[in-house]
Amino acid sequence: MILIVGLGNPGAKYRNTYHNVGFMVADELAKKLGAKFSKSACDSKIAECKRDNVIIAKPQTYMNLSGEAVRQLVRAYGIDEAGELVVCYDDVDLPMGRLRLREDGSAGTHNGMRNIVAELGTQAFLRLRLGTKTKELASGEIPLLEFVLSKIDYSYHDELNGMINGAVNALLELSKGLPIARVQEKLNKR
Numbered sequence: 001m002i003l004i005v006g007l008g009n010p011g012a013k014y015r016n017t018y019h020n021v022g023f024m025v026a027d028e029l030a031k032k033l034g035a036k037f038s039k040s041a042c043d044s045k046i047a048e049c050k051r052d053n054v055i056i057a058k059p060q061t062y063m064n065l066s067g068e069a070v071r072q073l074v075r076a077y078g079i080d081e082a083g084e085l086v087v088c089y090d091d092v093d094l095p096m097g098r099l100r101l102r103e104d105g106s107a108g109t110h111n112g113m114r115n116i117v118a119e120l121g122t123q124a125f126l127r128l129r130l131g132t133k134t135k136e137l138a139s140g141e142i143p144l145l146e147f148v149l150s151k152i153d154y155s156y157h158d159e160l161n162g163m164i165n166g167a168v169n170a171l172l173e174l175s176k177g178l179p180i181a182r183v184q185e186k187l188n189k190r
Contacts, residue, residue: 002175003055003079004029005044005070007089007112009149010060018132019063019148021160022088025130025167026056032168042072054175066112067119074120086126086174088167089113092144094131097159099166099187102127103180126180128167 006026007019014020026047030037033054035047044057055077059069070087079085089110094100104124107113117123134156137147152160170183 001053001055001077001079002084002086003057003073003077004086004088004171004175005057005059005066005073007063007066007087008058009063010058014149016151017149018092018152019090021090021130021132021152021164023058024160025088025128025164025171026058028164029054029168029171030056032172042076043069044073046073052175063112065115067115067117070116071119081120081122081125086128086171087113087116088128088130088171090132090148091129092133092137092148094129095133096131096156097163098131099163099170100129100131101170101180101184101187102129126174128170130163130167 004026006022008014008023009019030047033049033052035049035056037045037047037058039046039048043061044059047056057073059066061069073079074081074085089112091110093108103126106123107117113127134153136142137144142150166187170187173183174180
């Protein structure tokens, strides 16, 4: 069993924002697996794909409290954080469109990840970092908080779609048991 959690903020106001690329990956993965977000539990929308032993969740607690939902999900489904949990989230430290898979580590500047680490009491879980750093953010044209909650600029459409597809393929490989090192190797070549 693998629990894949895409981070984001609920509601139409936040749809298609940089902070919601985790939700976008979760939606696309569910679509690929033929699963629907038909269950609400653990402060999350949940798509269960029992055939593939995959549970996909989108916490509805808002980004900064994502850990509360993740903790509930881990307990409800009996998930081993170190081997069965993958958290997908936007990362402003990676250029737009880049992907990085890590087995553990600090939460960095991401408040949702900080809350997950605090709630789980461990940093030892897989995280798929989805690069969202644009030229505008890098040059300081826009403050970070304003940036993450802003709509994704259409000029980044191709990078965004490529990143989402790459993330979904990596998650499918992980769910089929491909060793983490092999998936990391493929992602790091991009």
